[in-house]
Amino acid sequence: MNLMDIEQECIRRERFHNLVSSGLLNPRDYYDDIGRVAHVYEVDANRRAKDHLRMLKKAVRQVAETTTVPIKRQEMGGVVRYALSREARRLWHAMRGIGLAPKAWGREREMHPHLALGMRMARKWEPKLRYFKNTSDELLVNEEYPRRILTHVVKVIRRVGCSPKVISRIQRLTRQRSDNLEECCKYVLAILRVHARPLVLRVDLYVEAEAKEAAKEGKIKRALRKLARNLGEDRIVPDVLGYIIKLENGYDRGIHLHVMVILDGDKHFQSYKLAEQLRMYWIHECVGSPQFASGFNCYLRKDEYPFNCIGHVHYLDGNALRGVLEALKYVTKTDMEFLLPKSLGKSLRKGQVPPVPLDGKRRGAPRKNGDDVALAEGILLGWKAEQRSARKGSRRTPQRV
Structure with missing residues (x-):
């Protein structure tokens, strides 16, 4: 077994460990037909x-x-x-x-x-x-x-x-999802105009035990502010170009966070290690104890995504850009089973748009394929044109014969 096979086996084992530790799989022992003890994992x-x-x-x-x-x-x-x-x-x-x-x-x-x-x-x-x-x-x-x-x-x-009350609330949720998705896509596009190959990290952050009820009461705000502030100041991982944090409510997880962090890809490439730094910072610094906090490094599932955006994303890589779009759709969704309490305020937070150099010149060598980000813009904002055409089609009324 070579080094690459060993690394893949370690990732597979850690992914299975995360499924068991997160409660998606439960171990159970039973006796088979000849009386031997057998082990099986059931869906939680x-x-x-x-x-x-x-x-x-x-x-x-x-x-x-x-x-x-x-x-x-x-x-x-x-x-x-x-x-x-x-x-x-x-x-x-x-x-x-x-x-x-x-x-x-x-x-x-x-x-x-x-x-x-x-x-x-x-x-x-x-x-x-x-x-x-x-x-x-x-x-x-x-x-x-x-x-x-x-x-x-x-x-x-x-x-x-x-009823008008229910319809207006659902329309408000749909409109909020569309607005948030557009803002996040434009945010990523602004980064791609300055940095040709950023590095994307994704982690899911949770609170556990008694901290779940405290989070619903709004006490998670302090930890969230600390996470966002220190991300913007490069105190958790270095050379941060931008970040997106989405606060959600779940059936068993309760209040939890989906985090996407974008780093300078010319300086860094170890996406797993950097995401682990972010996860451990949430547990030990933001919340303060592994008893009340946990996290999941989405790098462990990168091979399961149809379009993967974890790691380097080049501004001309169509598959990686589609992965970014799918990740942003997931982060900005508003049709979850459980909605966020109003006491927690805004559900979406993101960093500042990176400044464009005054002389129009970026750091490093000129891009070989030019400065045009039309491919990225077409993928990340193409859904808007589809949405407009679908809306126009729904407004058409059949002609009377």
């Missing part, structure tokens, strides 16, 4: 809970946006039967899994509007509907009671989900 309950919440939010949104009858009446051979529509069936299967996410109960004020509505409906009506299902967990709508209850649930979802 938190992962199943998040998948269920995502499914419930999507089901509520689809019901709110459609007008189809939830229960269809069919008569064949003089026998009347009832069947659920596709949206109603998806809603029922999302409601019946409400027990998978106990940590979400009572947190409706933190949730996305569609998820909060679905959670209230599921907690109220699922206990009454669970007695009207078959062995395949399908709802027995031939009975009058479940038909009446599910029809009521659909009516409430459509009335509340289409």
Whole structure:
């Protein structure tokens, strides 16, 4: 085994260790058929809970946006039967899994509007509907009671989900995501105009144990200010060109941070080591103890991204630039299941735009392919043109025949 194979094996083992330590995989021992002790890793309950919440939010949104009858009446051979529509069936299967996410109960004020509505409906009506299902967990709508209850649930979802208050809040979240994404893309473009090959680091930073509740009360602000200030002053990692910090709320993680740091790629290349410095600074300096803080170095997953932006990003490397765009889309998303408390203020923070030299000349040799960043601009801001064309298409009304 050569040195490269050993390095890849170390990265694979550390990635697996992070999955186990973060709770995504749980070790379990069992006895096989001949009585030997065997070891297996199961998907954690938190992962199943998040998948269920995502499914419930999507089901509520689809019901709110459609007008189809939830229960269809069919008569064949003089026998009347009832069947659920596709949206109603998806809603029922999302409601019946409400027990998978106990940590979400009572947190409706933190949730996305569609998820909060679905959670209230599921907690109220699922206990009454669970007695009207078959062995395949399908709802027995031939009975009058479940038909009446599910029809009521659909009516409430459509009335509340289409109310001006909910619609305006969802539009505000969508607009915020678009504005934040545009600002971050222009921010990265400003760096690429001055620096042809910056080095990109990505880390996820968490708080643990009792610090989770303290973070929701706003006590994380001090640690966040210290992180942003010292990043801007090169006290954590050297030669910082810019940074983007996004504050988010999660099902099990609670308040956590997604951080992207951009360094001078002409001076540095060890992205894993530098990201580790950033992660350890958060744990030991910003929060103060590994008991109350943790982090994840996204370098360990760089081979899993379809377009990787961790490491050097050249202004003419289309795949790396697409990776930057995907990372910025992930960082600026606003359709999460749990939203950030208003007491924490702005969710997105970024550094200052680097100054352009007055004489127009940059440090180092001239760029071989010219100063044009049209490729980077087309990739990082191309989504705006697609968004405008989609908006124009949605405004068109069909002509009457």
